[in-house]
Amino acid sequence: MTDTHKITTLEELQTLYGQPAQASLDKETDHLTDTYKKWLEHAPFYAFSSQGDDFLDCSPRGDKQGELFKIADPKTIMLPDRRGNNRIDTLRNIIKNPNVALLFLIPGVGETLRIKGKATITADPKLLENFSENGKPPKTVIIVKIDKVYFQCARAIKRSALWEKVPEDNLDTVPTAGQMIKATDQSFDAESYDAILPKRQAETLY
Numbered sequence: 359m360t361d362t363h364k365i366t367t368l369e370e371l372q373t374l375y376g377q378p379a380q381a382s383l384d385k386e387t388d389h390l391t392d393t394y395k396k397w398l399e400h401a402p403f404y405a406f407s408s409q410g411d412d413f414l415d416c417s418p419r420g421d422k423q424g425e426l427f428k429i430a431d432p433k434t435i436m437l438p439d440r441r442g443n444n445r446i447d448t449l450r451n452i453i454k455n456p457n458v459a460l461l462f463l464i465p466g467v468g469e470t471l472r473i474k475g476k477a478t479i480t481a482d483p484k485l486l487e488n489f490s491e492n493g494k495p496p497k498t499v500i501i502v503k504i505d506k507v508y509f510q511c512a513r514a515i516k517r518s519a520l521w522e523k524v525p526e527d528n529l530d531t532v533p534t535a536g537q538m539i540k541a542t543d544q545s546f547d548a549e550s551y552d553a554i555l556p557k558r559q560a561e562t563l564y
Contacts, residue, residue, distance in 0.1 A: 386508040389432040394507055398471055401462040402426055408451035408458050415447045425491060433504050438489035438496035441564055452477045466521050468512025475504040494564040
């Protein structure tokens, strides 16, 4: 079936959407302004997008406020790579392609903050120690040199009602981690996995 309405050119897109409001262009900077820095310092969570040779990836990153990152200067943000599943998809991608994008969120706040830049990875012991938590430093720190910063308006958060009351049936109806693994491996013991997961996660956050 041929899609006769498929958009294939930039001109078609521009005609369909029109010009952006001037404010949406003016809010973009090439560094963290004092106000952007103040906003960012409240964020405990961000999504990290990276691109390898053959695929894109987006991973969640979270920590206590003040521990999630450090701002070295208005053009540089440093992010500890905390303990995870050791797939290291993001780190593999950075080795291949330094271009990254980050989306920061603050609970209860509708706006989000977007950062685009180029990333490098370091295992400098002194820097790792600066990010030590519960006596455990991360294995690496990701350093992002900022190219662009701007905030995103609250429409998406408002439409999703993300910060409103959590639906009461979520814990009963959303598939668990064990169930999602079992869906790809029928021999997997989902119940045992889910039973010990909260304790294991609490013991291995750092």
